[in-house]
Amino acid sequence: MKIDFHAHVWNTQLDQVGEFAERLTALGTDAAVVLPIAPYMTNESIADLVKAASGKVIGFASVVPFAETTGIPREDPLTTLGHAVETLGLRGLKLHPLIQGFALNDPGLVPVVSAAGDLGVPVLVHTGPANGRAGRLQNGEINLLDDLAIMCPNTVLIAGHANPLSDAPYLARKHKNVYLETSISWARWGKLIPGLVRQVIEDAGPDKILYGTDFSLGRDQRVTDTNAVIDATGLPDADLALVYGGNAARLLNLS
Numbered sequence: 001m002k003i004d005f006h007a008h009v010w011n012t013q014l015d016q017v018g019e020f021a022e023r024l025t026a027l028g029t030d031a032a033v034v035l036p037i038a039p040y041m042t043n044e045s046i047a048d049l050v051k052a053a054s055g056k057v058i059g060f061a062s063v064v065p066f067a068e069t070t071g072i073p074r075e076d077p078l079t080t081l082g083h084a085v086e087t088l089g090l091r092g093l094k095l096h097p098l099i100q101g102f103a104l105n106d107p108g109l110v111p112v113v114s115a116a117g118d119l120g121v122p123v124l125v126h127t128g129p130a131n132g133r134a135g136r137l138q139n140g141e142i143n144l145l146d147d148l149a150i151m152c153p154n155t156v157l158i159a160g161h162a163n164p165l166s167d168a169p170y171l172a173r174k175h176k177n178v179y180l181e182t183s184i185s186w187a188r189w190g191k192l193i194p195g196l197v198r199q200v201i202e203d204a205g206p207d208k209i210l211y212g213t214d215f216s217l218g219r220d221q222r223v224t225d226t227n228a229v230i231d232a233t234g235l236p237d238a239d240l241a242l243v244y245g246g247n248a249a250r251l252l253n254l255s
């Protein structure tokens, strides 16, 4: 089973869910976690995608976590998140420190991140740089998750794009609630440095890695590049099964 834990259907592609599902099948992906970014996409649009995609889309919610430093007007994030999970059936929360304008260790995150834990859903946060965005790079520094993991011990935190050259594996090893998601950075660095991806999986533990590609329509290469570096590790099939889908199924209560 292959679950891509990081994919997008952008606002302009909402009527192309059929094509999206077809591409996933062609690429060998059984289902993809589709991540919105509030306030630029609505949770309702993601719930509609899930309904239309006959099992191929696992929908996450997004909220603007607080207005004080982000400056982005927002609905009450706890109400929005509760509605998204309990009424719309979304299965996790996505937060983006650069686009939404906060640092990953801002204590203002604690209410909404803890609420996700109380609702039983994981929180995927973007880490590292983002192309073409105005956000401050230091806000997405992966080591800031060290603080958030301590402040919100009962919430599963997933480091999106977890850089394999960073301290990511130590974060995952140190905190039982921190997981690493592979999109973009693993293909980029794994291609250049043979042995790196295997080492990171062994250091973090194969039960702490979530396969993700940042796939969206037209981005097939991201899937094939990520598959290539993970397949090349030569790890036992049982470990690869965890990375490719077993861990995701466990965290999302799919099994």
Ligand SMILES: [Zn+2]
Residues within 6 Å of the ligand: 006, 007, 008, 214
């Ligand atoms: Zn993404």
